[in-house]
Structures are given as C-alpha cells and as structure tokens.
Amino acid sequence: MTETLTALPASVREVFQTVVARNPHEPEFQQAVHEVLVSIAPVLDEHPQFVDGGILERIVEPERQIMFRVPWVDDAGRLQVNRGYRVQFSSVLGPYKGGLRFHPSVNLSIVKFLGFEQIFKNALTGQGIGGAKGGSDFDPHGRSDAEVMRFCQSFMSELYRHLGEHTDVPAGDIGVGAREIGYLFGQYRKITNRHESGMFTGKGVQWGGAEVRTEATGYGAVFFAEEMLRIHRRSLEGLRVSVSGSGNVAIYAIDKAWQLGATPVTASDSSGYVVDDDGIDVALLRQVKEQERARISEYAARRPNARFVDGARPWEVPVDVAIPSATQNELDESDARALIDNGVRAVAEGANMPSTPGAVAALQGAGVLFGPGKAANAGGVATSALEMSQNASRQRWSFSDSERKLRSIMKDVHDAAFEAADRYGHGGDYVVGANSAGFERVAHAMLAQGVI
Numbered sequence: 001m002t003e004t005l006t007a008l009p010a011s012v013r014e015v016f017q018t019v020v021a022r023n024p025h026e027p028e029f030q031q032a033v034h035e036v037l038v039s040i041a042p043v044l045d046e047h048p049q050f051v052d053g054g055i056l057e058r059i060v061e062p063e064r065q066i067m068f069r070v071p072w073v074d075d076a077g078r079l080q081v082n083r084g085y086r087v088q089f090s091s092v093l094g095p096y097k098g099g100l101r102f103h104p105s106v107n108l109s110i111v112k113f114l115g116f117e118q119i120f121k122n123a124l125t126g127q128g129i130g131g132a133k134g135g136s137d138f139d140p141h142g143r144s145d146a147e148v149m150r151f152c153q154s155f156m157s158e159l160y161r162h163l164g165e166h167t168d169v170p171a172g173d174i175g176v177g178a179r180e181i182g183y184l185f186g187q188y189r190k191i192t193n194r195h196e197s198g199m200f201t202g203k204g205v206q207w208g209g210a211e212v213r214t215e216a217t218g219y220g221a222v223f224f225a226e227e228m229l230r231i232h233r234r235s236l237e238g239l240r241v242s243v244s245g246s247g248n249v250a251i252y253a254i255d256k257a258w259q260l261g262a263t264p265v266t267a268s269d270s271s272g273y274v275v276d277d278d279g280i281d282v283a284l285l286r287q288v289k290e291q292e293r294a295r296i297s298e299y300a301a302r303r304p305n306a307r308f309v310d311g312a313r314p315w316e317v318p319v320d321v322a323i324p325s326a327t328q329n330e331l332d333e334s335d336a337r338a339l340i341d342n343g344v345r346a347v348a349e350g351a352n353m354p355s356t357p358g359a360v361a362a363l364q365g366a367g368v369l370f371g372p373g374k375a376a377n378a379g380g381v382a383t384s385a386l387e388m389s390q391n392a393s394r395q396r397w398s399f400s401d402s403e404r405k406l407r408s409i410m411k412d413v414h415d416a417a418f419e420a421a422d423r424y425g426h427g428g429d430y431v432v433g434a435n436s437a438g439f440e441r442v443a444h445a446m447l448a449q450g451v452i
C-alpha cells in the first residue's frame with residue numbers, strides 16, 4: 001500500500017504513515033483511509049488550505065471511540081461476554097449517523113473502516129448527518145429470540161448514554177434488522193423514560209419507522225447502476241445481473257432489478273451461491289433467508305432450474321451488471337477478471353468496500369463503470385435521514401413519495417460524484433468523484449468550525 005503513496009505530497013504520506021503506526025493491527029481501516037487519501041490528491045492540490053488546516057490529520061482520528069463489555073446469559077444458563085463498539089468518527093455535518101453490525105468478524109478495525117467511510121457517504125447525501133459505526137462480535141445466527149433480546153438489552157444498557165437524536169443515531173447493518181432494532185429501541189426507551197423516535201432509524205413502520213427504509217439500500221444501489229448506465233445511453237432493461245449476499249441489501253437489489261426489467265440470477269451466503277437462470281424468485285429467497293433463517297442451498301433445493309455452488313462466490317457467472325451486496329473484500333482481482341472476461345458493463349457496490357483495491361483497479365482499467373459503495377449504497381443512510389425528518393416533524397410519507405425521494409437522492413449522489421470527477425480531471429472515475437465530493441463538504445465545514 002505504501003508504494004502508491006510515494007506519488008503524493010510528503011504531508012499526505014506522513015498522515016498515512018501515522019495512521020499505520022497508530023493503528024498497526026487494523027488492515028481494513030488502513031485500506032479505507034488509503035483509498036480516500038490516494039483519490040483526493042487533486043482536491044488537496046486545489047485547496048492548500050485543507051492541508052494547512054490539518055484536515056487530514058484530524059479526519060483520520062475518530063472524535064470518540066467507545067468499547068464496552070456486553071455480558072448476557074444464554075438459554076442454557078451460561079454466561080456469555082461479547083464486546084461492544086461505537087466509533088463516533090465525525091459530527092461536523094450533523095449528529096453521528098451509521099449502523100450497528102452484529103457479526104463474529106466485528107473488531108475495532110472493521111468498525112473504524114465502516115465509520116470512516118460513513119463520513120464521506122453521509123456527506124455525499126447532502127443531508128446533514130455525521131459519520132459513525134458500531135456493533136459487536138455477537139453472532140445472532142442460531143440464537144433464539146430470547147437470547148437476541150437479552151443480548152440487545154445488555155448492549156443498549158451501556159450504549160444508551162452515548163446516543164440521542166441530536167448526538168448519535170444508530171441504525172441496522174449486517175445482523176441488525178427489524179428484530180434487533182426493536183429490542184434495542186425498547187431498552188433505550190425503558191432506561192431513559194423517553195420515546196425518542198429520532199434516536200434510531202430503521203424502526204418498525206408502526207412505531208416511527210419510515211416507509212422504504214428496509215428496501216432503500218438495495219433499491220438505491222440499482223438506481224445508482226441505472227444512472228451510470230444512463231450516461232452511456234443504456235438502461236437495465238433486458239440485462240443479466242448478479243447479486244451477492246441474501247440479506248436486506250441483496251434481497252431488495254434483486255427486487256428492484258426485476259422491476260426495472262433486468263434479470264437477477266444469483267444470490268449467496270457464506271456457504272456458497274445459487275444461480276437461477278429463470279431469475280431469482282424473491283419470495284422464495286425471503287422465505288428461506290428471513291423466515292426460516294436457513295442456508296442458501298435450501299433455495300436451490302426448491303427451484304427446478306437453480307443450482308447451488310458450494311464454497312464459491314457468484315462472480316464467475318456471466319452477467320452485464322454485478323451488485324456485490326454481502327460484505328467487505330468479497331470481490332478480489334481474480335473475481336474482477338472473471339467478470340471482465342464475461343463482458344460485465346457495470347458494478348455497483350451495495351455493501352461497504354466489497355471490492356479489493358486490486359479489483360477496483362482491474363475493473364476501472366477495463367473501462368467497466370464502477371460505482372463505489374460510498375455512493376452506490378448511500379440510499380440506506382439517506383432514507384434514514386428521511387426517517388429522522390419525519391420523526392422531527394411528526395409526519396409520515398407514503399411509500400411512493402418516499403421511493404420518489406430516494407430515487408432523486410440517488411440521482412443527486414450520482415451527479416455529485418460524476419461532476420466532481422470531471423472537475424478534478426478524472427472524468428468517469430466515480431471513486432475519485434465520490435471521495436472528492438464527500439471530502440470537500442466535510443473539509444469546508446471543519447475549517448469553518450475551527451480546531452476542535
């Protein structure tokens with residue numbers, strides 16, 4: 001990683017070297033910082049005040065990091081201890097905002113990379129939200145509802161003191177869906193004696209949640225792909241699409257791909273992927289993954305023309321558009337080459353940092369339209385901001401109004417990234433565009449608010 005930095009001014013190189021020295025065991029965090037620092041060089045050239053004002057030194061250091069013990073008792077009466085995290089990265093544009101992830105892979109490096117990306121993603125939406133992320137190494141998979149509830153209650157018993165509608169507003173992420181958000185919100189309400197709707201997003205629509213929030217990340221990623229194609233006078237109509245994952249993002253990316261005339265042909269989980277040339281049956285996928293919480297092979301077992309491929313990722317399947325929607329670093333350089341060889345035209349990241357740096361370089365080098373997660377998956381957090389607006393004004397917008405707003409936000413996000421890439425001499429490079437447009441907004445606000 002350090003080699004590519006030699007082209008940069010010494011001040012930027014030093015910032016990255018300090019990040020590596022200070023955070024030696026955090027490869028994902030280093031990867032996320034590296035990607036941003038490399039791509040914003042033209043912004044720094046044009047705005048020396050950002051370098052002089054110490055924006056870089058400050059932005060790579062979270063405003064606050066919280067780590068805490070989460071003890072709970074399982075159904076067998078045994079004591080379990082997990083670790084909880086909340087990294088409050090930047091509140092310069094608004095209250096801290098970002099999801100909670102419950103997954104055994106969660107550690108400080110993962111939470112910090114996600115929190116760092118969230119700053120720029122949220123800035124790009126233009127909605128006045130800061131950046132944060134949190135979670136735990138707790139694995140909800142295979143746990144009873146009662147165990148999940150006890151875990152969530154213990155988690156919130158510590159985290160509540162750091163939250164609030166004007167302070168920090170969490171939401172879901174991997175492993176944190178409607179069930180977990182309900183338990184977390186309930187415990188916050190009990191401890192604080194406040195029904196503070198605006199302190200959490202992704203709530204049930206019956207108790208303050210927003211229409212389309214569940215669908216928003218997946219829908220948004222497909223809208224983003226549509227915008228990228230539109231620039232080249234193409235549409236999604238008739239295209240084959242591969243999607244990885246089978247959680248919230250993947251399910252609704254598949255759903256929207258169908259609605260826009262494409263055929264989504266894959267879905268996956270950590271055990272392997274399914275390919276269905278008839279197109280993925282969304283209802284069956286939801287039944288298997290959401291209702292039964294079963295493995296993805298179950299889907300193939302119930303569909304005549306579907307095939308389960310054990311232990312592999314879906315990138316070997318020939319498609320026109322790929323939407324990685326599972327997790328970080330799930331699409332590497334050889335996956336990218338397989339996609340390119342099969343003629344892929346566009347990749348839109350539904351997950352956070354799913355493509356490795358080698359994959360991004362290969363895709364962009366081959367002229368594939370590449371929408372990085374910071375832009376392509378911003379629909380989720382953007383709709384969270386719509387939920388906060390509705391909570392603050394005690395309004396409820398209809399599904400169709402909310403979807404229209406989401407679509408127009410995704411167009412704005414696309415256009416902001418496209419325009420910034422052009423302005424900085426990297427036309428068509430959405431990585432440079434998204435990072436530059438997000439960074440500019442944050443950096444101007446940091447300068448205006450002084451050294452804090």
Ligand code: GLU
Pocket residue numbers: 097098099100169170171172173201352377378380381382384
């Ligand atoms: N976890 C989602 C993301 O990565 C959503 C965050 C939110 O809605 O606050 O952006």
